[in-house]
Amino acid sequence: MSIINLKRFEDKYKYLLGEKFSDFHDALQLPPLKYFRVNSVRNIDYLKELDVKGIGYLSDPYFNDFYKLTDDVPVSDTISFLTGGVYIQNPSSIIPVDMLSRALNDKEEPVVLDMCAAPGGKTTGLSEKIDRRGLIVANEVSKSRLKSLHFNLEKYGAWNVKTTSVDGRVVGKMLPETFDGILLDAPCSNENKIYRNPEVSRNWSEDLVRKMQKLQTELIVSAYEALKPGGIMVYSTCTFSVEENEGVIRSLL
């Protein structure tokens, strides 16, 4: 089953990417690069523990407080990680957070919605990037995933965040024109993990992509309704399909 799905996935991207397909294919099979973000909210030098333990890292050239691990060592065993000083995070996750926080720079007390928030990697990053100003409403429809969100908000000291648990598709009608900024980090077909996670390749199909596109389109329309006039929305996914990215944005414009 998963072999058939992978073949259909590959045929689709061979058609779209032509001779660039082999680079795409090879890149997806590489082990993920390991990065971490240092929590700047507490006045603690979390990097010191890594230095003492001889754990190698390099500063990221683009993002402050963001580092690439140069050793294959489990940072998750460090006290810094266990006490919320370090969040293991891919650089692509910090881009939407960085974009939204910059757009909110001129607001003293921004009111922000993170519509699909668990486990909270972007919520905790956003809370930090806006210096805990204003209010972030972190919404997550899944009750089990809501627990991981609560855990991370507490662990990383994100005290300007309150949580809700409703279907994001109703938020626009519940709270029209309410938020200065909205992050819609949408559920998706997870194509970035297709070779690394057997469940993702087993579940992938053109039907799944269409199903996710429909859900994402309903979520983005709802998010747009919840945005104040002049507000900023950032839409992100961790998938490649044109349907779930440009297709969703196009449906709103």
Ligand SMILES: C[S@@+](CC[C@H](N)C(=O)[O-])C[C@H]1O[C@@H](n2cnc3c(N)ncnc32)[C@H](O)[C@@H]1O
């Ligand atoms: C890509 S993940 C979010 C990851 C998160 N932003 C982070 O950086 O840690 C998408 C989330 O959307 C949630 N979700 C799925 N359908 C939803 C809906 N209709 N309304 C709100 N959240 C939804 C999923 O349970 C999942 O936790």
